[in-house]
Amino acid sequence: MPIVQVELLEGRxxxxxxxxxxxxxxxxxxxxxxxxxxxxxxxxxMSKENFSKSGKLACDK
Amino acid sequence: MPIVQVELLEGRxxxxxxxxxxxxxxxxxxxxxxxxxxxxxxxxxMSKENFSKSGKLACDK
Amino acid sequence: MPIVQVELLEGRxxxxxxxxxxxxxxxxxxxxxxxxxxxxxxxxxMSKENFSKSGKLACDK
Amino acid sequence: MPIVQVELLEGRxxxxxxxxxxxxxxxxxxxxxxxxxxxxxxxxxMSKENFSKSGKLACDK
Amino acid sequence: MPIVQVELLEGRxxxxxxxxxxxxxxxxxxxxxxxxxxxxxxxxxMSKENFSKSGKLACDK
Amino acid sequence: MPIVQVELLEGRxxxxxxxxxxxxxxxxxxxxxxxxxxxxxxxxxMSKENFSKSGKLACDK
Structure with missing residues (x-):
């Protein structure tokens, strides 16, 4: 019964x-x-304004 | 304090x-x-291209 | 295909x-x-030290 | 390696x-x-039709 | 940046x-x-008392 | 109504x-x-056998 959730940056x-x-x-x-x-x-x-690494949104990198 | 998350195929x-x-x-x-x-x-x-059972997307069934 | 996730305070x-x-x-x-x-x-x-409302753990209330 | 997921009502x-x-x-x-x-x-x-407290959708409050 | 969450029945x-x-x-x-x-x-x-399909816990099957 | 889920390596x-x-x-x-x-x-x-980066469990690093 494995259930897998995968978050991807949009655009795939x-x-x-x-x-x-x-x-x-x-x-x-x-x-x-x-x-x-x-x-x-x-x-x-995920849109790029909804993902952050190191305190910075992906859309700001 | 129950918190419930429900994933549904879109269209409801x-x-x-x-x-x-x-x-x-x-x-x-x-x-x-x-x-x-x-x-x-x-x-x-969930859109049908974002849900899979048995390795097949819902949009391909 | 609904998938439901329920978080409960432990003890049920x-x-x-x-x-x-x-x-x-x-x-x-x-x-x-x-x-x-x-x-x-x-x-x-969830254990009571893993749930917070208003910035306070459930175990501290 | 902390991973944080935040659900917000749309409009931020x-x-x-x-x-x-x-x-x-x-x-x-x-x-x-x-x-x-x-x-x-x-x-x-989250859209307001996708969030509920006390059995009532946010869009109905 | 893919993030994957996998729920498995315990015992692996x-x-x-x-x-x-x-x-x-x-x-x-x-x-x-x-x-x-x-x-x-x-x-x-997941323990078997924390997973259900068709309204029945895995520990009751 | 923000709901926050935080995954931490055990030991905090x-x-x-x-x-x-x-x-x-x-x-x-x-x-x-x-x-x-x-x-x-x-x-x-999360226990160290339940977290992976780059395809390697945290307990193997």
Whole structure:
């Protein structure tokens, strides 16, 4: 029953997300043996004004 | 102080969300006895390209 | 595919959690029409030193 | 390695978010001594139809 | 800057978690081209009384 | 109604957490003008085998 939440900076293409969920699901199958049909992934797109590292927004770098 | 986060596939109407928060709040009051005014709910809408089951995006099913 | 995350102050009994997931699942079925088998709930227990309101830890109130 | 997720009702300006990440980062540096460059903050904007207190959506208050 | 949160039912070994973070990180590098050093993963272990599908706790199945 | 979730590597003292919630709450008051009594903070302690950067668990560094 693994549940995965992935925060990404916005701008990923549909094809990149398609690949991401396919490969991350496979990575979990291969590492812990959970069946693929039990693996749920939620992607959340962050705008650059909603992400900060070292106290600075990504849009200000 | 229960805090509830609910991820839904996008497309729910305002009326459905209104019902959802009313009924989920009541469900928590009834099951654990927390007072309604302490119960916070956050809803997050997921687009179909941001949700995956079995390694496949919802928009590809 | 609703996914629900619930943070509770620690100390709930197994019976309370059993009731909570039953009733919250039903509340979502009744409000948005999602089938029960698609509804996932994660409960997370918070200790009183890990929850704050108004800048004060719950263990200090 | 602190990771901070902040849910805000929508409508904050860029300048408010800029201040928020600067000040929250500094607050964590000052309280637990983590270096600023290890502190990540994710902001998520909630619409008023996606937030509920006491079983009522913020847009209905 | 991808940030990944993974909820797993408790009982995974350290070796399984080691493999999981290695493989999930690589899956994200391969799918969206983010550099490995920017990828953060948080694992959270759920006890069987804290996870529900279809309104039933995992410990009751 | 800001809701803040903070993931920390385990090992922080109660006094550090007390300071953290006081200072982070104040930082949000000062930056966006939310009243302190509306600010909720959840802290989650991560063990070193549950946190990864660059594909390596914190316990392996």
């Amino acid at each position: 293409t549909l094809e990149q997300k398609r690949l991401l969920v396919e490969k991350v699901t496979q990575a979990i199958v291969d590492s812990i043996g959970a069946p693929a049909e039990n693996i749920t992934i939620i992607i959340r797109d | 109407t305002l009326e459905q969300k209104r019902l959802l928060v009313e009924k989920v709040t009541q469900a928590i009051v009834d099951s654990i006895g927390a007072p309604a005014e302490n119960i916070t709910i956050i809803i997050r809408d | 009994t197994l019976e309370q959690k059993r009731l909570l997931v039953e009733k919250v699942t039903q509340a979502i079925v009744d409000s948005i029409g999602a089938p029960a088998e698609n509804i996932t709930i994660i409960i997370r227990d | 300006t860029l300048e408010q978010k800029r201040l928020l990440v600067e000040k929250v980062t500094q607050a964590i540096v000052d309280s637990i001594g983590a270096p600023a460059e290890n502190i990540t903050i994710i902001i998520r904007d | 070994t350290l070796e399984q978690k080691r493999l999981l973070v290695e493989k999930v990180t690589q899956a994200i590098v391969d799918s969206i081209g983010a550099p490995a050093e920017n990828i953060t993963i948080i694992i959270r272990d | 003292t109660l006094e550090q957490k007390r300071l953290l919630v006081e200072k982070v709450t104040q930082a949000i008051v000062d930056s966006i003008g939310a009243p302190a009594e509306n600010i909720t903070i959840i802290i989650r302690d």
